[in-house]
Amino acid sequence: MWGVSESQVTPWGRFLVIFFGYSLFVYIIGTVMVSRFPWMFARVDLMVAVCVEVAGRFPPPASILWCFLWGYVGDVFQGRLWGLHCATYLTVVYLHRLWRGQMNVQSLGYGVLLVGLGVVLQGLAAAAIVGPGFETTAVIMTTVGQAVFSMMISPLVMGPIRWVLSEKNR
C-alpha cells in the first residue's frame, strides 16, 4: 500500500535511533548552534535534510509521524508561525513520494536538491505569512542564501543516516 517492500523496512532499533536520537541531536545542533550564527543565510533548518532522508528511507506512516512530531517540536520552540515546520516537512515527504518513480532517490544529488527546494518553500511560506514587513529582494536573497547553505551542509546531516541505515551496516 505504501510502496515499501519488506526488504526496505528498517530494523526497529536503527529506525528508533534515527527517529528520536539522531533527529534530536540534529535539532539540538540546529537550535543551539546554527540559530546563533551571525549571518542570516546560515540560520537554516537542518531538520529539512533529516526529513529528506526519512522520506526516502522510512515507510510513509513513519515519515508522516516524524514530520508531525519534529515539526510540532520546531513550532513549539519557535512559538509563532504554527504549522510552518510541519507543513514544510510534509511537503518534502509529499514531493518525494511524487518524484520517487522518476528520479534516482538514492543519490545524494537528489537529496541535496530536495533539501534546497524544501528550504526555499519554507522561506517563501514564512515570508508570505509574516507579510509585507520585509522587502521582496531581501526575502529572496535570504531564502536563496539559506537554500544554498542548506544544500552545502546537507550531506553532512544526511551522511550519518545513510551510514546507520545502510545495507552493509546491518
Added chain:
Amino acid sequence: MPDWLRRMRLVAVIVAMGGAMLYILSLNFRPPAQMDRLQRTVVETLGPLLHVSRKATQTVEKWVQSYVSLRHVQEENELLKKHRASLESELVRYQEAFLENQRLRRLLDFRDSLQVETVAAEVVVQNAAGWSRTIIVNKGYRHGVQPDMPVVGDEGVVGYVLDVSEQYARVLLLTDRDSAVDALVQRNRVRGILGGVDTDTCELRYVRSNQDVRPGDLVVTSGKDGIFPGGLRLGVVKQVTKDPSALFQQIIVVPTVQLSVLQEVLILKSLPNFPVQWLEGTAKE
C-alpha cells in the same frame, strides 16, 4: 488484509493528519496564554536538554574565544616585547648620549677655565689592567699632539703623552709604575714624586718622615718637572705610614681622576695660567 480494513486505515490516517494539522494551525489564532498540555510536555521535556546543550556550547565557545584571545594576546605580547626591547635600546642610547653630554660639558667648562690651547680627545683603547698602564687617544701628530704633553680630565691629571702617531697618541697614566710627576701637598707644600702603584693608587715618594702629611690632603702638581703646569690636582692622600727606622714615609694617594672609566681627555698644548680655584681650596673634597 481485507480491502475495507485497508481503506479504514487510510481514512484513519488522513483524519489523524488532518486533525493534527488543524490543531497546529489553530494555535496561530489562539490568544497568547498559558501553553496547553502538549506544548508544555514538549517544552518541559526538551527544555532542560536544550538548556544543557546551550550551556555546553557556550562553554566551548568561551574556550575557543579564550584560546583565540590568548593567541591574539600572545602575538600582541611578542610585538610589545620587541617594541620594548627597541625602546630600551633607544633609552640606553639616550642615556649614553646624556652622560656623554654631561662629561663633555664638564670638560668644556674645564677647558674654558684653563684658558689654554687644548685638544680634546677620546679614549680609544684602555690598557690600564696590563703591566704598563696606558691609554690610546684618538688625537695624534696631525692634531698638534707631541710627546710629553700633559693630559688632563675635568677632575685632574690623567698622565702625559708618551708617544704619538699620525692620528693617535699613547698616554702614560699616573698609576703606571714608571710614571713620575713632581707633586706638592697642597696644604703645606711638602714636595715629593708621585708614581704609580697599581691600577687604582699611586705613591708619593721621597717625603721625609718628619714631614706632616695627613690622609685627606690634596696632592697637586708642582710645575717643576717641565711637563705639568703647577697646581693641577693629582690625587688625595689615602694612607700615611711612618717607619721610625726609614728615611721616607709611605704615602698612598688615590688619583682624583677615575682612570678606569676614562672616556674623554684634554691634551694641553701649552702651559696655561691656571685659575685660582684649580690651585687652592679643594684639599678636603
